[in-house]
Amino acid sequence: MQRLKITIALICVAHVLGMVPFAVYPTLIPTLQIEWAASNTEIGWVAGIYFGGYLLGVFLLVPLTDRIDARKIYLYSMALTMLAPLGFAFLNTGVATASFWRFVQGVALAGTYMPGLKSLVDAVPNHLQSRTVAVYTMCFGVGVAVSFLTAGLLADMMTWQYSFAASSIGALLAFFIALLFLPQSSPLRANEKFTLLPDLKPVFKNRKAIGFSIAYSVHNMELFVFRSWTVTFLVFAMSGRDLLTFGSNWNPAFIVACATFIAQPFSVIVNEIAGRINRIKVIISVMLLAVLTGIALGFSSQLSMILILCLVCLYAILSIADSASISSAVIASADARVRGTTMAVHTLIGFVGAFIGPIIFGVVLDLAGGGHSPTAWGAAFLTLGVIVMIGPLAMLKMSNREPV
Numbered sequence: 001m002q003r004l005k006i007t008i009a010l011i012c013v014a015h016v017l018g019m020v021p022f023a024v025y026p027t028l029i030p031t032l033q034i035e036w037a038a039s040n041t042e043i044g045w046v047a048g049i050y051f052g053g054y055l056l057g058v059f060l061l062v063p064l065t066d067r068i069d070a071r072k073i074y075l076y077s078m079a080l081t082m083l084a085p086l087g088f089a090f091l092n093t094g095v096a097t098a099s100f101w102r103f104v105q106g107v108a109l110a111g112t113y114m115p116g117l118k119s120l121v122d123a124v125p126n127h128l129q130s131r132t133v134a135v136y137t138m139c140f141g142v143g144v145a146v147s148f149l150t151a152g153l154l155a156d157m158m159t160w161q162y163s164f165a166a167s168s169i170g171a172l173l174a175f176f177i178a179l180l181f182l183p184q185s186s187p188l189r190a191n192e193k194f195t196l197l198p199d200l201k202p203v204f205k206n207r208k209a210i211g212f213s214i215a216y217s218v219h220n221m222e223l224f225v226f227r228s229w230t231v232t233f234l235v236f237a238m239s240g241r242d243l244l245t246f247g248s249n250w251n252p253a254f255i256v257a258c259a260t261f262i263a264q265p266f267s268v269i270v271n272e273i274a275g276r277i278n279r280i281k282v283i284i285s286v287m288l289l290a291v292l293t294g295i296a297l298g299f300s301s302q303l304s305m306i307l308i309l310c311l312v313c314l315y316a317i318l319s320i321a322d323s324a325s326i327s328s329a330v331i332a333s334a335d336a337r338v339r340g341t342t343m344a345v346h347t348l349i350g351f352v353g354a355f356i357g358p359i360i361f362g363v364v365l366d367l368a369g370g371g372h373s374p375t376a377w378g379a380a381f382l383t384l385g386v387i388v389m390i391g392p393l394a395m396l397k398m399s400n401r402e403p404v
Contacts, residue, residue: 007181008120008132012139014177018078018112019143020150020170021085021105025050025098027151027253028160029232032098035160040371042095044362046102047228051220051355053103055348057110062118062344070115070122070185074178077111082171084108089164112174113140114343116182121331123183133331134271134324138264141320144227145261152253203345209333211398213349215283215391216326221353221360222290222388223319228358229380230256230312236371237301237308247305255309259316266317271324279329280399283322284392290318291385298381301374357384 025032026047033043061073084105092098117136124132150170154163204210234252241248247255274282297311327346334342364383368376 004124007123007183008135010177010181011116011120012136014078014174014182015112015116015136015139016143016146017170017177018081018174019140020147021081021164021167022109022144023147023227023253023256024085024151024154024164024167025088025102026228027148027155027231028163029228030235031155031160036094036098038095040362040365041359042362043232044228044359044365046095046098047224047358047362048355049099050102050106050109051224051351053106053108054110054351055106055355057107058114058344058347058351061107061111062114062347063341065115065118065185065343066341070118071178071182073111073115074119074182075175077108077115078171078175078178080104080108081112082168082175085164085168085171089161092161110347114347116178118343119183119185122185129331130271130275130328133328134268137324137327138267141260141264141267141323145257145264148231148253148257148260152251152257155253156251200341200345203334203342206333206342207398209330209342209346210349211395212326212329212333213346214394214398215287216330216346216350217353218388218391219287219319219322219326219353220350221357222294222384223323224354225357225361225384226294226315226319227256227260229361232371233297233301233377234308234312236377238305241305245305247309255312256316259313260320262313263316263320266321267324270321271328274325275328279325280395283325283329283395286318286322286325287388287391290315290321291388293318294381294388295378295385299374299378301377360384360387 029043029047032038033040036042038046057077061077064073084101087104088098088101092101117133120132120136121129147167150167151163154166158166231252234255238248238250238252243249270282270286293311293315297308297315300308300311330342330346361380361384364380365371365376368379370376
């Protein structure tokens with residue numbers, strides 16, 4: 001058991017290191033938007049297309065974990081994670097090529113995130129699976145925080161090109177850790193005839209799992225809008241302020257990194273609480289609080305920096321707090337024979353929100369007056385909040401109010 005705990009810890013470290021390239025683009029949006037003379041819609045597109053690549057990767061790669069060793073998929077994908085930032089850095093001429101390399105980076109994430117989780121879940125006893133899922137998914141957020149912190153440091157020290165290139169070192173280290181320690185998985189359907197497109201009927205017949213996946217979609221929409229746009233929001237909120245004002249001269253990427261890091265334990269804590277009470281009620285409560293906080297943040301850009309910093313921190317906590325609970329509920333509801341495919345569908349539905357969320361946010365920002373308008377930021381966060389309310393409705397409708 002001790003050896004298994006060490007293995008889980010090492011793979012979580014690899015997961016964090018592999019996430020280092022993640023936040024380099026969101027951190028550098030203010031610089032890249034000026035260099036490319038891009039609109040908020042275009043900037044949102046480049047942010048969202050990352051998850052378009054992730055969706056394609058999930059659809060093609062994650063179902064394969066029911067048939068072949070997930071470790072192989074993970075290793076090839078981590079190698080691609082290392083190469084994609086290098087392409088963005090040195091083969092990039094603007095929005096179009098940036099979109100391509102972000103798309104590739106998203107495909108690579110799909111081949112590491114869920115296949116890595118599948119390898120760990122297959123290696124642990126049933127009674128430890130929920131906790132393993134919670135810790136592993138929390139490490140996604142820890143990786144995001146480390147990525148924002150690293151990106152902020154790199155942006156202060158070097159050009160944006162070398163910032164992207166340097167971030168690939170994290171993926172290189174992750175590759176070697178996984179090569180040495182990631183467990184092999186034993187596919188339950190390895191002897192079945194191979195088909196490119198998996199049979200999705202058993203998954204979609206599971207209404208409870210699909211209801212949670214829809215909630216996961218709007219959860220991801222909110223979460224990745226926060227991760228894609230908050231640095232830019234803070235740059236706007238800090239502009240024109242007296243530099244002696246508390247917080248007005250802080251590095252926005254560091255603020256987001258700290259808020260993201262502080263938020264991570266709450267995903268595990270809420271998952272533990274949800275497992276003891278009623279998962280649906282806990283998730284809905286968290287989602288409602290997150291919506292209200294996001295709207296307050298959107299309309300706060302001209303208020304006290306202390307208030308803005310508190311709202312950023314609170315929104316970071318609430319936007320991640322229900323993540324592990326939703327994923328654990330889906331895995332608990334899944335048929336073990338199609339667990340990989342269920343996880344693929346869950347991720348596919350979930351990251352549709354991550355894909356379109358930053359784009360919708362940028363479109364609303366442009367339509368409401370642009371990134372220099374306080375009202376536009378409020379309208380963008382308000383629109384996001386309205387959409388997120390689909391999640392609680394889907395869970396209540398498709399679970400038939402059954403406890404989970």
